[in-house]
Amino acid sequence: MSANPSLIPPGSSALDEETARAELYGVLSQLYYAVPSAELLAALRVAVTEAPADGAFLQEPWQVLVGAARDLSDAVIALEFDRLFGGVGKPEIYLYGSHYLSGFLNEKPLARLRNDLDGLGLARDEAMSETEDHVAYLCEVMRYLIAGDDVAVCNLTRQRDFFATHLQPWILQLCDALGAHPHARFYAAVAQFTRAFVSVEAQGFDMLE
Numbered sequence: 363m364s365a366n367p368s369l370i371p372p373g374s375s376a377l378d379e380e381t382a383r384a385e386l387y388g389v390l391s392q393l394y395y396a397v398p399s400a401e402l403l404a405a406l407r408v409a410v411t412e413a414p415a416d417g418a419f420l421q422e423p424w425q426v427l428v429g430a431a432r433d434l435s436d437a438v439i440a441l442e443f444d445r446l447f448g449g450v451g452k453p454e455i456y457l458y459g460s461h462y463l464s465g466f467l468n469e470k471p472l473a474r475l476r477n478d479l480d481g482l483g484l485a486r487d488e489a490m491s492e493t494e495d496h497v498a499y500l501c502e503v504m505r506y507l508i509a510g511d512d513v514a515v516c517n518l519t520r521q522r523d524f525f526a527t528h529l530q531p532w533i534l535q536l537c538d539a540l541g542a543h544p545h546a547r548f549y550a551a552v553a554q555f556t557r558a559f560v561s562v563e564a565q566g567f568d569m570l571e
Contacts, residue, residue: 384509386559387501393552394457395498397440406431423551423558430551439548446540446549455539455546459495462532471495475528479503482515482524497536500529522567525560533560 392402411425431439446455456462463471472495479485479494484503486494494500507524510516533556540546540553 380508383563384505387505387508390552390556390559391498391501391505393549394501395492395496397443398436400436403431403436403439419562420555420558423555427551427555430548434548442545442548445545446543455536455543455549457497457536458493459497459500459528459532460493462535468493471528478524478527482507482520483512495528497529497533504529518567518570522570525563525567529560530564 389402392398398406406428409424409428411428412421434442447453447457456467458467458472459475460467460469460471463469472493475494482503484506486499490499492499503524504521507516507521537553537557540549543550546553
């Protein structure tokens with residue numbers, strides 16, 4: 363998982379916009395997958411926060427996210443990640459789609475996802491302990507569908523279908539849970555940006571209808 367968080371969406375051309383979309387999915391994937399690295403947080407803290415065009419919908423939530431990274435130390439953010447998503451047994455916040463879609467882990471939504479991933483020619487790396495319905499994995503799949511070279515798979519139709527089936531039905535519930543958690547500071551900002559970003563994605567996909 364790798365991305366350059368220095369870009370903010372959208373750019374001034376279709377190519378810039380697609381690059382920014384892919385990179386933002388990559389940034390979200392990294393933020394949700396593990397304690398953010400020092401390199402990622404350092405890049406966020408110096409990221410540009412002014413959008414190329416006035417009134418850009420993502421500008422304010424991006425500024426909030428960058429501001430949170432600047433206000434909090436690496437250690438504080440790491441402790442927050444561990445408190446929210448780690449620990450032994452039940453985490454305070456679940457990052458798995460099956461939990462929000464069915465109330466349980468490893469249920470039918472995960473089986474459907476695995477079937478769809480197989481159709482895309484994708485499979486989970488055996489080194490990854492999390493199941494494929496982890497939000498970081500789904501964001502990484504979206505990044506691939508935007509930036510990959512195989513046009514038979516990496517196209518807007520596939521992006522729309524995967525997003526509508528495997529992210530859109532539950533991602534806002536995760537954002538709600540993080541926004542309401544009393545100990546979420548950095549990740550409340552991550553959730554705010556996630557909410558805005560997926561709203562823009564949904565509107566863009568609606569225009570394909």
